[in-house]
Structure formats: structure tokens, C-alpha cells
Amino acid sequence: MPGWAERVAAECRSVEAAGQxxxxxxxxxxxxxxxxxxxxxxxxxxxxxxxxxxALDRWGAGAGAARLVAGSRPVHTELEAELAQWKREPxxxxxxxxxxxxLGVLATLGGAGVRILSDERNxxxxxxxxxxxxxxxxxxxxxxxDQVGDLLRSSPGPALVVTDTVFSMDGDVAxxxxxxxxxxxxxxxxxxxxxxxxxxxxxxxxGVAHVRIGTLSKFLGSLGGFVAGPGPFVDLLVNRAxxxxxxxxxxPVDAAAGRAALGVLRSAEGAALVxxxxxxxxxxxxxxxxxxxxxxxxxxxAAMAASAALRARGLLVPAIxxxxxxxxTSRMRISLSATHTPAQIDALLDGLEAVRHxx
Numbered sequence: 001m002p003g004w005a006e007r008v009a010a011e012c013r014s015v016e017a018a019g020q021x022x023x024x025x026x027x028x029x030x031x032x033x034x035x036x037x038x039x040x041x042x043x044x045x046x047x048x049x050x051x052x053x054x055a056l057d058r059w060g061a062g063a064g065a066a067r068l069v070a071g072s073r074p075v076h077t078e079l080e081a082e083l084a085q086w087k088r089e090p091x092x093x094x095x096x097x098x099x100x101x102x103l104g105v106l107a108t109l110g111g112a113g114v115r116i117l118s119d120e121r122n123x124x125x126x127x128x129x130x131x132x133x134x135x136x137x138x139x140x141x142x143x144x145x146d147q148v149g150d151l152l153r154s155s156p157g158p159a160l161v162v163t164d165t166v167f168s169m170d171g172d173v174a175x176x177x178x179x180x181x182x183x184x185x186x187x188x189x190x191x192x193x194x195x196x197x198x199x200x201x202x203x204x205x206x207g208v209a210h211v212r213i214g215t216l217s218k219f220l221g222s223l224g225g226f227v228a229g230p231g232p233f234v235d236l237l238v239n240r241a242x243x244x245x246x247x248x249x250x251x252p253v254d255a256a257a258g259r260a261a262l263g264v265l266r267s268a269e270g271a272a273l274v275x276x277x278x279x280x281x282x283x284x285x286x287x288x289x290x291x292x293x294x295x296x297x298x299x300x301x302a303a304m305a306a307s308a309a310l311r312a313r314g315l316l317v318p319a320i321x322x323x324x325x326x327x328x329t330s331r332m333r334i335s336l337s338a339t340h341t342p343a344q345i346d347a348l349l350d351g352l353e354a355v356r357h358x359x
Contacts, residue, residue, distance in 0.1 A: 019300060019301075020321065020322065020323070027316075028316075030314060031311065031314055031315065031316040032314055032315050032316065032340075032344050032347065032348075033316045034315060034316060034317045034334050034335055034336065034340075034348060035316050035317065035318045035333075035335055036335055036337065037196070037217065037218040037219075037335060038218070038219075038221050038337060039198045039218060039219040039277055039291050039335075039336070039337055039338065040198065040219050040221065040264075040265065040270070040273045040274070040277060040337070040338045040339075041221070041273070041337055041338055041339035042219070042220055042221030042222075042261040042264060042265070042273075043221030043222070043257075044221070045221065045260075045261065045264055047260045047263070047264055048221060048222070048257050048260045048261045048264070049257075050260070051256040051257055051259065051260035052222075052253045052254075052256055052257040052260075054256065055075060055252045055253045055255070055256035055257075056252075056253050058252070059073050059075075059252035059253075060252070061251060061253065062248065062251050063076075063248055063249035063250065063251055063252060064248070065248055065249070066244075066245060066246060066247060066248055066249060067244075067249045068238070068245060070249075072249070073252045073255070075252050075255045075256045075259060076094055076249065076250070076252070076255050078259060079094065079255050079256075079258055079259040079262070080092045080093060080094055080226070082259060082262055082263075083214070083226050083228055083262065084228050086262060086266060087212055087214070087228040089212065089228040089229050089230070090229070090230055090231045090234075091228070091229065091230070091231045091233075091234040091235075092226050092227065092228040092229075092234065093226065093227055093234045093237055093238055093244065094224055094225070094226050094249070094250055094255065095224065095225040095226060095227065095241075095243060095244055095247075095250070096224060096225070096243070096247050096248070096249065096250045097215070097217070097223065097224060097225050098125065098193075098195050098213065098214070098215030098216075098217060098218075098224075098225035099125040099128075099225070100225055100243035100244075100247065101213050101214075101215070101225030101226060101227050101243070102123070102125035102126050102128075102129045102193060102213055102225075103125065103128060103129045103132060103242075103243045104129075104227070104237055104241030104242065104243040104244050105129065105191060105211060105213060105227055105237065105241070106126065106129030106130055106132065106133045106135075106160075106162065106191070107129060107132040107133050107134075107241070107242065107243075108236060108237055108240045108241045108242075109133075109160060109189065109191070109211075109233075109236075110129075110130070110133025110134065110135035110160060111133060111134055111135055112134055112135070113135075113157045113158065114133070114135040114136070114157065114158050114159070114160060115135065115136045115137075115138060115151070115155045115156070115157065115158070115159045115160070116130050116133060116135045116136070116137045116138070116159075116160045116161075116162060117138050117139075117140055117148055117151050117152070117159065117160070117161045117162070117188075118130050118137060118138070118139050118140070118162050118163070119139075119140060119142055119143065119162075119163045119164065119167075119174065120139050120140065120141060120142050121142045121164070121167050121169070121170065122162065122163060122164055122167075122193070123164055123167075123168055123193060123195070125193075126162055126164070126193060129162075130162070135160070138151050142167075143172075143174060143175055145175055145178040145179060145182060148161060148179060148182055149182045149185075149186075152182060152183070152185075152186040152188050153186065155186070155188075158187075158188075158189075159186065159187075159188040159189070160188060160189045160190075160191060161179055161182070161183055161188055161189070161190050161191065162190075162191040162192075162193070163176075163179065163191075163192065163193070164192075164193045164195070164196070165192050165193065165194045165196075165197045165201055165203075166194075166195075166196035166197050166199075166289070166290045166292065167196075167292075168195070168196055168292065169292075169294065169320060169324065169325050169331075169333065170292070170294055171196075171288060171289070171290040171291070171292030171293055171294055172289065172290070173197075173200070173201055173289045173290065174192075174201075176192065176201050176203040177203060177204075180203065180205055180207075180208045180210070181208075183208050183209070183210075184207050184208040187209075188209070189209045189210065189211070190205070190208055190209065190210040190211075191210070191211055191213065192210065192211075192212050192213065193213045193214075194212055194213065194214050195213070195214060195215045195218050196218060196290060196291075196292060197290075198218065198219040198274065198277065198290075198291060199274070199277065199278060199281070199289060199290055199291065200289070209230075210229060211227055211228070211229035211230075211233050212227070212228045212229060213225065213226070213227050214226050214227075214228065216250075216254065216257075216258035216261070219265070220257075220258050220261040220262060220265065221257070221261050222254050222255075222257040222258035222261055223250065223251075223254045223257075223258075224250040224254050224255065224258060273338040274338070276338040277291060277336065277337065277338040280336045280337070280338065280340050280345055281293070281336050283345050283349070284334060284336060284345065284348065284349065291335060291336040291337070292333065292334070292335055292336075293333075293334040293335075293336065294320075294331045294332070294333055294334070295331055295332040295333075295334065295352065296329055296330075296331040297330055297331055297332065297359075298328055298329065298330060299328075299330060300319075300321045300322070300330045302330070302359065303319040303320070303321055303330035303331055303332060304319045304321070304330075306319065306332055306355045306359070307319035307332055309351070309354070309355050309358065310332070310351045310352075310355065313347065313350075313351045313354075314347070315347060315348055315351050317332045317333070317334055317348075317351075318332070318333055319331070319332055319333075320332070320333045334348070
């Protein structure tokens, strides 16, 4: 029987033989990044940076322990109250990451006897949360509301529908209103991951049981996740969600940065940033619903070559390939920001045109 070193070496060889070996590289400061999810550029906003500095000076670099053990800093509870108000929900609770929030929600609200319906293109954190839940998991065809209705109709017990509202690899949006209607009709719980929904949708959810999952690390430019919803749901997560109970809390620095970013987002300046982002998206893909614009190429090697060609022009546009996306759908994933200048968008469009001609 091979030892662990041999087993791990064999697995590494298997990944490399499949052409899917990945390496972490430092970001070249000379590149214009079209890879970041910092959609509004708030990670570098002066008010956000100043709030992070102030929190670091007041509370230090870390939270020290889980909040149920060591207690909260005021900035955690202040941010939760403001997130709940922003999402028009009674309550909210912070998690260290958006990934942890999805794990916590699905493992807590799922369980034996529950049927979870999950869109086939949901994020890996939702997939993993479903696996941890011990529930019956049924994966439905992408955005297929009729299939969701059929699965709800045949569910032998309580049911939960979970979906991204904006899908992270395709940049398309879920039919949230229709899903909410089906859930309301069948008494199912609707769980929405709104991590990438900087341009919407912002659904009206009255009359349907629901929770909303978000992240500070995308358009708030910080780090952390949160869940917003009815008070009893949030209370149950505080008491039962293992990624909350057994994990050191998000740092006061991250919470303070997120709170400052939320303040900017909810101001006239934030509205202007969203408008600038919308204009940048329209220049690259008119009327596209999100800042994520995929250029589907298909072949893995061709996608990698296209990404390399853009990098040679000073543009960071990552190639996304299996297992992140399905075989035969390798792509370049363009992620646009309000901070991209007209000249940078011009360079991107010129680069994409050159890549198309080269292929």
C-alpha cells in the first residue's frame, strides 16, 4: 500500500496530466486588472482605509476568538444593524467569509427530512453547504422555474430553494421573482446568495420565507460574509451554525472597513459609482445584467492562450477552465469595476478584438 507521500504525489500528477495544474502568482502592479470583484473600487476608498486604520489602532488586528466566547466589538453589532437596514430585513449576522455564511445557512436550515433544490450553476460554497446539510439534495436545470415547481410539488417534507442571484461564471441573473412565487405557493424557504448583485436584482420578498446571504468582499471591498433575514432565523444561526459558533470572528478591521464602505455605497457618491460601473459594463456588453462578462471560448488551451495574449498587452483577464466550469466551456472572465477608466476600457476592447482576429 502506498504511503501518504506517494498518494499525494500521484494526485498531483493526475491534476497536472489533466492540464489543470494551477499556481499562485503575485499580482503584477503594471497590469490593469479585469479579474477583481472589487466592483466599486471601495477597497481603496479613503473613508474605508481610514476606518480600517482607526479600528486597527483601537482594537488591534484580530477578534481573538468566536463572538460567543470572547464577545463582540461594537463595530460588529453596528455593522449588522446597518446591513439589516440596507437589506430591509429585521436582523443580520456576520460570518468570517461569504463561503462560511453559505455553509452555515445550508447546514443549519437543511438536515434530515429537508429537500434542498439547488441551481446547477450555483457557487461551490452552496454546493459544499448542500453536501454538509445531510438533506436530500436535488440539482435543478439552470434557472428552470418549472422544474423547481415540479420538485416542490413532489417534495415529501419541508423544502428549501437556494440560488445565486448573479452567477459568478456566467454573469447572468436568477429569475428571483418567479422562484419566490413558487416558494410562496408551496411553503418553501428561499435562500438567495447575493454576493455579486451590485447591479441587482434587488427583489421584493414579502410573503415568502427567505434569507439573504451577502459578502463584504465584493462590492464593499472588505472581507466577510453576512446573513440577513427574520430575527428567529438569525438567532438560530447564532446558536447552531458551526461556521459561526466555532470560528474566530471577522477582524474589527474588516468590519470597520465594511461598515465605512456600506456608508459610501448608500450615499450619493455610491449611486454615482454604481452608475459608472453600469456605463463600463454597457461599453463592453450592452445591457448585460452584471459586471461579470464571460467570453466563452470552449477549448482550455485556446482560453489560456487568449488570456496570455491579453496579459502581454498589460491586461489581466483570467482564463477559467474545468473543474470551475463545465468541460468545453472554458472562457475568459472579465470583471468590470467603476474605477476602470475610459482608456482602460478602450484597451480591453482593442485587446479582445485582436484576440478574436488571432483565433
